[in-house]
Amino acid sequence: MPTRGNVVDTSKFNPAAILPYEMRLKDFEIAMQDVYDFFFDVNSDLISKGLERLDDMLRPAIMSGFLSDMLTASMAKHSRSLTENRQHNGHPDLIVRGVYPDNKVLAGAQGVEIKSTRNRGGAVDTHGARDQWMGVFVYSVDSETEPAVDRRPMQFMEVYLGQVTVADFRRNPRGELGTRTATLHKEGIALLRRNWIYRS
Numbered sequence: 001m002p003t004r005g006n007v008v009d010t011s012k013f014n015p016a017a018i019l020p021y022e023m024r025l026k027d028f029e030i031a032m033q034d035v036y037d038f039f040f041d042v043n044s045d046l047i048s049k050g051l052e053r054l055d056d057m058l059r060p061a062i063m064s065g066f067l068s069d070m071l072t073a074s075m076a077k078h079s080r081s082l083t084e085n086r087q088h089n090g091h092p093d094l095i096v097r098g099v100y101p102d103n104k105v106l107a108g109a110q111g112v113e114i115k116s117t118r119n120r121g122g123a124v125d126t127h128g129a130r131d132q133w134m135g136v137f138v139y140s141v142d143s144e145t146e147p148a149v150d151r152r153p154m155q156f157m158e159v160y161l162g163q164v165t166v167a168d169f170r171r172n173p174r175g176e177l178g179t180r181t182a183t184l185h186k187e188g189i190a191l192l193r194r195n196w197i198y199r200s
Contacts, residue, residue: 005040006153008032009200017161017197020133021096021112022080028197031074032137032156035067039154047149055141055154060118063141067116068093071137075114082111092132112161122160122184122192129169129182135161136192157200162192 013025043053058066072093076084082094087104095103095111112133117124122136138158142151168188172181184192 006036006155008036008156012200013198014196018195019161020163021082021110023082023112023161024080025197027075027078028159030078031071032159032198034074035070035156036153038070043153052148053151055151056143056148064116064118067137067139068114071116072114085111091130120157121189122158123189125172125181125183126169127181129166129171131165133161133163134192135159135197155200156198158196159198160192160195161197162195164188164191 008029010029013029015025017025019025039054043055046053055063072084076082076094079094081096083097083103085091085093085095085100085105085108086102087106090105091107092111092113094114095105095108097103099110100108107130109131112135113126113130114135114137115124115126116137116139118139118141120138122138124136126134136159137156138160139154139156141154145151164184168184168191169182170185170188172183
């Protein structure tokens with residue numbers, strides 16, 4: 001087990017990135033470091049008890065949702081103008097403070113949706129195509145190193161923040177039991193990647 005968690009490399013941020021809603025690169029850095037610190041603390045305790053790391057316990061889809069929620073909460077805490085959307089399953093995750101009653105909205109236009117994925121380049125499924133600012137955190141999990149106690153901590157590899165529209169998405173096929181999803185198409189992904197925030 002590493003003696004310390006990951007530390008965000010501040011030299012990997014893009015000083016030319018376009019940031020809406022008074023966002024700062026520091027907001028991203030602090031949120032990422034909050035996640036690193038949490039995983040180090042939890043995993044240290046789990047391993048000391050002979051248990052698996054949290055990274056190894058969680059299925060990929062659950063891990064991505066968990067990270068998105070953690071990042072949203074941390075960014076809301078440190079943001080100058082954004083706060084968590086208090087509406088259950090509301091969109092976007094971060095909304096401009098004071099714009100919507102009780103800071104709750106089912107489908108708002110002012111804010112930033114937060115996603116996380118293991119897919120390099122930032123391709124991620126969403127529950128629908130929307131005009132939105134979308135932040136995507138790409139992370140990696142070491143699930144191969146043996147013994148497991150020597151595995152590298154979870155690490156953020158890329159972060160993107162783009163203003164996309166409905167036209168930038170493709171609708172994904174849905175089976176009888178599947179949930180309808182949409183993903184940025186080739187040009188949409190290229191648009192997202194142009195405004196990269198962090199690349200390790």
